[in-house]
Amino acid sequence: MRFQTKNVHFPQKMETSEVSKTKPIYQTSAFSFHDIDDMESYFEGKKSYMYTRMGNPNTDDLGKGVADLEGAEMGVASASGLSAILAGVLAVAKTGDHIIATEDLYGGTYQLFAHELKDFGISVSFVDYSSREEIEDEIRENTVLLYTESITNPLLRVEDLEGIVKIAASHGLKTMVDNTFATPYLIRPHEIGADIVAHSATKYIAGHSDVSAGIVTGSRELMVKAKGKVSILGSNLGPFDGWLGCRGLKTLSLRMERQCSNAQKLARSLEGHAKINNVFYPKAVSEEGNGAIVTIDLAEGISVQEFSTKLDWVKIVPTLAGVETSITYPVGTSHRPVPKDMREKLGVTDSMIRISVGIEDAEDIVEVFQKALS
Ligand SMILES: Cc1ncc(COP(=O)(O)O)c(C=O)c1O
Structure with missing residues (x-):
């Protein structure tokens, strides 16, 4: 090796015998393979990681950690609460569909629903969720999802999740709950029957105001779809932020x-x-x-x-x-x-x-x- 080649390729051995107490940070944009067949094995489902936008161990740990606490099959981490909410919604709704959301939503979610989803061709009605009649009156043929927050921002109304899940079940709709304010420490919406739970992990999940992140949890079927959206919309969480989120989650x-x-x-x-x-x-x-x-x-x-x-x-x-x-x-x-x-x-x-x-x-x-x- 000449000087410049040596400069780039100095030895950085992958340790296999030493076991680090904390999970190492996979601060990498991609994973390397022994040969082309080895790379193909990723697509055959024999390997978990190929390209960080599609998945990374630190990011996946955070999704799994929150899913376990929420009592869900699978969790997907993303770059922010809003990107997680978008991924969760798009796992259920497509162009032409209709969503009914509570009117006392976090302002950013309101903006996402009222403006961005509209541009995706998904319409959203904002109704008073304390009234069962108002929700039921708004249900249309193309309604697919009821969306709410377990504890609302900033008025701290505690949602009647059982009531919402009942309405959804009787009309064949899915339910999605932003559980940011409550966290699974206080409320676990999946146990009540909610299909998707979302978090701004920027808040209590990470807990130290040093990371922007989001999580959605739910059934494997829905979360595989949500993970696909995060990957292709490019709203994946970086490895270090995933690691920070995991460190915060422990406490x-x-x-x-x-x-x-x-x-x-x-x-x-x-x-x-x-x-x-x-x-x-x-x-x-x-x-x-x-x-x-x-x-x-x-x-x-x-x-x-x-x-x-x-x-x-x-x-x-x-x-x-x-x-x-x-x-x-x-x-x-x-x-x-x-x-x-x-x-x-x-x-x-x-x-x-x-x-x-x-x-x-x-x-x-x-x-x-x-x-x-x-
Ligand atoms: C209840 C709630 N949901 C979602 C969000 C959006 O999260 P993020 O800022 O991580 O995108 C926030 C942000 O304040 C929030 O308070």
């Missing part, structure tokens, strides 16, 4: 336990406060807790801008579910794409702050909000 229970308990204490401390109109915090979600998000609607005359500057160590960030307590302003961020009249109908107000409660000492969290209010 999901611990984080959720502490975050739910802290959120319960914060919600209690804010209820009835003279400077707050309304505290939104769910009840009776699960024996494990009621979630880690608290939404508050500030009283008239209290400036959201001023309040947001008095929160000391609490960051203002347009995301949620990290280990640090943070706040966001839904009207300015997550619900910006939702038309004003729809926001008003839903009750997403200009004076609303959504608090994502972290793992700090509960007393410090309560104190920082009480101080800001006073």
